Amino acid sequence: xxxxxxxxxxxxxxxxxxxxxxxxxxxxxxxxxxxxxxxxxxxxxxxxxxxxxxxxxxxxxxxxxxxxxxxxxxxxxxxxxxxxxxxxxxxxxxxxxxxxxxxxxxxxxxxxxxxxxxxxxxxxxxxxxxxxxxxxxxxxxxxxxxxxxxxx
Numbered sequence: 001x002x003x004x005x006x007x008x009x010x011x012x013x014x015x016x017x018x019x020x021x022x023x024x025x026x027x028x029x030x031x032x033x034x035x036x037x038x039x040x041x042x043x044x045x046x047x048x049x050x051x052x053x054x055x056x057x058x059x060x061x062x063x064x065x066x067x068x069x070x071x072x073x074x075x076x077x078x079x080x081x082x083x084x085x086x087x088x089x090x091x092x093x094x095x096x097x098x099x100x101x102x103x104x105x106x107x108x109x110x111x112x113x114x115x116x117x118x119x120x121x122x123x124x125x126x127x128x129x130x131x132x133x134x135x136x137x138x139x140x141x142x143x144x145x146x147x148x149x150x151x152x
Contacts, residue, residue: 025042061130069109069115069116072116077100
């Protein structure tokens with residue numbers, strides 16, 4: 001069993017346990033006649049980080065997703081904005097980047113839309129090659145060079 005298979009099995013078991021805990025909390029509330037508090041009790045007693053801990057394991061070797069025109073624009077001027085405003089935190093820098101994107105001319109936006117289309121094509125090609133490689137290995141990440149794979 002590969003590391004990914006083991007991880008998915010454990011994730012599935014954790015999901016089942018969480019569902020049982022939620023159902024148990026609901027039954028207790030019904031037994032005590034507090035049906036209106038079911039959600040509150042479930043949120044209080046059931047492990048709060050379940051979603052975070054149950055998310056799918058990321059393959060480090062999968063191709064990076066295509067970037068949007070806004071993201072390409074932001075990356076191109078982020079250093080300039082940081083130099084102009086060295087004391088701003090990341091959130092404030094993002095607001096400035098958003099304002100600059102909104103005030104950018106149609107020509108500038110069109111230029112970055114073309115770059116985004118090229119990046120979309122790059123992702124499509126890389127993803128096809130990656131998927132083909134996975135299918136050749138029967139869906140297993142073993143041998144792809146993934147840091148989350150192991151030999152059986």
